[in-house]
Amino acid sequence: MLDDASFQRLKRRHRERGEIDAELFALLRRLVFTLVFQHAFPPAYSPTGKWDEEAAEEALAGWTAKRLVGTNALAGAFDHASAARPFIRSLELNLRHYLQNERERGEIDNLLERTARLLRDDARFRAWIPQHGSSWWGLEGETQPPPFGGSDDELIANAWTIGDVILWRYSASVERASPILATDELANFLERLFRRIEALLTLGHLAVVFRRRFDLNEPTPVALDDEHDTVPGGEEPIRDEVGLRDAAIAVLAELTDRQLEVILCKREKPLEAVAAALGISRGTVDNELRRAGEAIDRHTADFSRDEILEKILDTLS
Numbered sequence: 001m002l003d004d005a006s007f008q009r010l011k012r013r014h015r016e017r018g019e020i021d022a023e024l025f026a027l028l029r030r031l032v033f034t035l036v037f038q039h040a041f042p043p044a045y046s047p048t049g050k051w052d053e054e055a056a057e058e059a060l061a062g063w064t065a066k067r068l069v070g071t072n073a074l075a076g077a078f079d080h081a082s083a084a085r086p087f088i089r090s091l092e093l094n095l096r097h098y099l100q101n102e103r104e105r106g107e108i109d110n111l112l113e114r115t116a117r118l119l120r121d122d123a124r125f126r127a128w129i130p131q132h133g134s135s136w137w138g139l140e141g142e143t144q145p146p147p148f149g150g151s152d153d154e155l156i157a158n159a160w161t162i163g164d165v166i167l168w169r170y171s172a173s174v175e176r177a178s179p180i181l182a183t184d185e186l187a188n189f190l191e192r193l194f195r196r197i198e199a200l201l202t203l204g205h206l207a208v209v210f211r212r213r214f215d216l217n218e219p220t221p222v223a224l225d226d227e228h229d230t231v232p233g234g235e236e237p238i239r240d241e242v243g244l245r246d247a248a249i250a251v252l253a254e255l256t257d258r259q260l261e262v263i264l265c266k267r268e269k270p271l272e273a274v275a276a277a278l279g280i281s282r283g284t285v286d287n288e289l290r291r292a293g294e295a296i297d298r299h300t301a302d303f304s305r306d307e308i309l310e311k312i313l314d315t316l317s
Contacts (some may be wrong), residue, residue, distance in 0.1 A: 001034070002027060007084035014078055020064065031091055034061045040092075045099040063098045080183070111210050112203055114186065124191055128200055136200035139191065148199035152208050155197070159213045160286040162192045248311035262288045267313060 002010075010024050020028070035041065036056040043050050047058040050055050073094065081087035129136035130142050130251045136258040138145050148155065155309075193209065194201070258278070262285055265274040275282045296308050 001030065002084040002088055004084045005080075008089055011078045011081075018075070020069070020074070025064075028064060028091070029060055031088065032056055032063070032095065035092065035095065041096065041099055045096075045102075047102070059095075059099060060123065062102065067094060067098050077123055110184075111214075112207055113151075114183070115190070115206055115210075116203060118183065118187055118190070122187055124187070125194075133203050134204065136202055137194075138200040139194045145199050147196075148197060148201050149207060150197075150199075152212075155205060155209060156212050158196045159193055159209045161196060162189065244307060244311050247308050248315055250310060251296050251308060252315065255292055256288075259288045259295075261294040263292055263309075263312070280301075 010027070013021065014024065031051075033056050036051050036059070039051075041051065046055045047062065048055045077087060077090050077094075081090065119127070124140055125137055126140045127135040128138050129147070136147050190206075252260075258280075261278055262274060265277055266289070271276060271285050272282060275285045278285075293305065296305050298311075
């Protein structure tokens with residue numbers, strides 16, 4: 001796609017002019033279309049819900065404007081790279097981040113819109129302190145609860161005590177974002193949350209809950225020069241450390257205390273010794289490891305199980 005001589009020529013020209021000229025734009029377009037039609041991204045990452053020429057053009061336009069130009073990340077990538085191959089790899093990684101972040105923004109926005117309608121229309125809820133864009137909501141009743149004044153961590157801790165919430169998770173072949181909550185499940189979750197904290201919340205509070213409780217994290221802008229690892233000779237693959245860390249944290253949020261104990265003990269002991277140390281049966285150890293493995297596998301779209309497990313152990317150590 002790009003040889004080293006052409007890379008150096010594009011690099012010099014971009015430094016001199018500070019713009020994306022026709023040759024450079026053609027390279028970016030070729031990269032986007034190649035990845036799209038090699039099925040490098042799931043349909044949920046598409047701006048239109050499916051990958052075709054129109055979606056590829058829209059992704060190219062958004063990525064170029066918002067990330068490459070908007071954050072001056074392309075200049076940073078040129079400055080950081082010394083050869084064509086690591087430069088192209090960093091572009092691929094940045095494009096994936098951009099598409100994933102755009103999808104996550106869409107998911108949280110859609111969920112908040114549904115929540116706003118639900119709070120307004122469901123008789124169980126009431127806007128106790130109506131304000132334009134930031135009303136304080138709670139359960140209908142005779143006595144007004146106080147506005148919530150705690151920290152985000154306190155709010156999330158209460159959200160996790162509610163227990164299991166049924167999510168609809170779609171495979172990559174389904175042309176829509178995932179996961180989502182059914183309306184009844186969302187209403188029940190909100191009711192239990194309000195009863196648990198005994199306080200009023202705004203949509204801003206609920207956005208924090210949704211992002212962290214349902215793995216819809218606030219997208220993290222990643223500049224090309226921040227995500228580009230040193231690649232000796234251009235041969236070693238670039239590992240997405242930010243994405244790997246986020247995947248490990250998402251798995252940790254799903255694991256029980258016992259599963260974490262089993263994982264940590266297994267690092268140093270055989271399975272029989274793990275069972276003895278924790279006072280449980282060998283069969284229970286096997287079951288907990290299986291469930292933990294299933295949780296890890298739900299986050300292995302871009303990483304292997306071993307990579308995520310290694311990051312989990314690093315995080316806990």
